[in-house]
Amino acid sequence: MINAPSLHASEPQRVCRRARWGFSPSVDKPAGVPKMVPPAVGIEALKPSEWVALVRQGGPDGAKAEALLCGALRDRIRAYGLRHLRNRDLIDDFVQHVTLELLVAARSGRIEDEERVERFALGICRNTNLSSLRDSKKQRDMGVQSAFLQQAFAPTAPDLAELAELTLCLSTLDARARDVLVYSFKLGLDAGEIADKLCLSPGNVRVVRHRALARLRDCLQGVATS
Amino acid sequence: MTEERNVTSFCSTPIEWSKLVAYFAGELEPTEESQVEEHYFECSNCSRVAAVASRLVEALREAMPPVLNEDLFLAFRDSGALTRIVEVDPEGTVLLPFETPADVLVCELRGDFTGRSLVDLELSSDRQTGRIVGAPVSADGSTIRLVCMTAFAERFGREVHLVVRPEGKHNESLAGYQLDHEVR
Numbered sequence: 001m002i003n004a005p006s007l008h009a010s011e012p013q014r015v016c017r018r019a020r021w022g023f024s025p026s027v028d029k030p031a032g033v034p035k036m037v038p039p040a041v042g043i044e045a046l047k048p049s050e051w052v053a054l055v056r057q058g059g060p061d062g063a064k065a066e067a068l069l070c071g072a073l074r075d076r077i078r079a080y081g082l083r084h085l086r087n088r089d090l091i092d093d094f095v096q097h098v099t100l101e102l103l104v105a106a107r108s109g110r111i112e113d114e115e116r117v118e119r120f121a122l123g124i125c126r127n128t129n130l131s132s133l134r135d136s137k138k139q140r141d142m143g144v145q146s147a148f149l150q151q152a153f154a155p156t157a158p159d160l161a162e163l164a165e166l167t168l169c170l171s172t173l174d175a176r177a178r179d180v181l182v183y184s185f186k187l188g189l190d191a192g193e194i195a196d197k198l199c200l201s202p203g204n205v206r207v208v209r210h211r212a213l214a215r216l217r218d219c220l221q222g223v224a225t226s
Numbered sequence: 227m228t229e230e231r232n233v234t235s236f237c238s239t240p241i242e243w244s245k246l247v248a249y250f251a252g253e254l255e256p257t258e259e260s261q262v263e264e265h266y267f268e269c270s271n272c273s274r275v276a277a278v279a280s281r282l283v284e285a286l287r288e289a290m291p292p293v294l295n296e297d298l299f300l301a302f303r304d305s306g307a308l309t310r311i312v313e314v315d316p317e318g319t320v321l322l323p324f325e326t327p328a329d330v331l332v333c334e335l336r337g338d339f340t341g342r343s344l345v346d347l348e349l350s351s352d353r354q355t356g357r358i359v360g361a362p363v364s365a366d367g368s369t370i371r372l373v374c375m376t377a378f379a380e381r382f383g384r385e386v387h388l389v390v391r392p393e394g395k396h397n398e399s400l401a402g403y404q405l406d407h408e409v410r
Binding site: 183 | 277
């Protein structure tokens, strides 16, 4: 069993909540920021590798750093899960499993190269046996006690408002672009199969697909910022 | 190009949008797929672009398209994704009862759309207006299949007026319908 790192309710819960459509800047920041930061600047301004060091040291700052580290890597871990799994519950379990493994490794000082903590997280993703993810549900039930992590690992549900926005934006795409997106991502068909259905070449399907997703992104970006 | 716009200057070798989309579609070779994963894990700028693409893909898995062609209608019906199918004649009113937030209703708009493969649907209510472009017409020219979901119903409100227009036309009308959403 993995003992979940503890956090206090007063700590910044926003870091593990994904921004609407992911368009807001992430909490992590570009490389190249000086290690020595003025005391007035919070832990939020540190690099992920510095958060790992704080996690290893423990204490209130360590707990806060855990939340920040989780927030900084959550979308990457979820993106990996999304690529390799289709079921939303399994993706939730995957994100929880990898994040807990990462935090436990950070607390115990097992991350040798802290400057490459993101690569370490990818390693956990790759080493996770996707078929045995259900075990991690047990970890959630047994080990996650803090309010913060319970919220972070709560099962996700489709956001109805977001789905309505998506539907409105899908309505603006031409029929072929819309069908390519639906066949590709909703039904999981590959470019060759879609090409057969829509009388296109596979190459054409790929072009239509990435342009359609870009138009959808731009439409939703407009909705999110309006 | 529009699709490259989100790539920032912080990364000297940003992942191309088209490659990222192919990644989430599962169509990259294993080596290339590994390279993409290593890149977006280690590059905070590309991770943001990947997060946007990933959210879009995840939402597309959950969402339903606003209108269905025959093939998609059969696929969704046979997979049990559709809660109810209701029909409405031209100038008629149809009650669309939603029992749960997850309900997906298909409204079959009947009419004479012979000779047209695509039409546009214009929706209006006291809350919102919207246009669905390129709605497919059934092969026999008699039906358009509109998908109705709770999220959409809540956005538009109870009474929605729908006008079928020839593709790309904004004034000419082929048929009109009244949709009466009932969200419980």
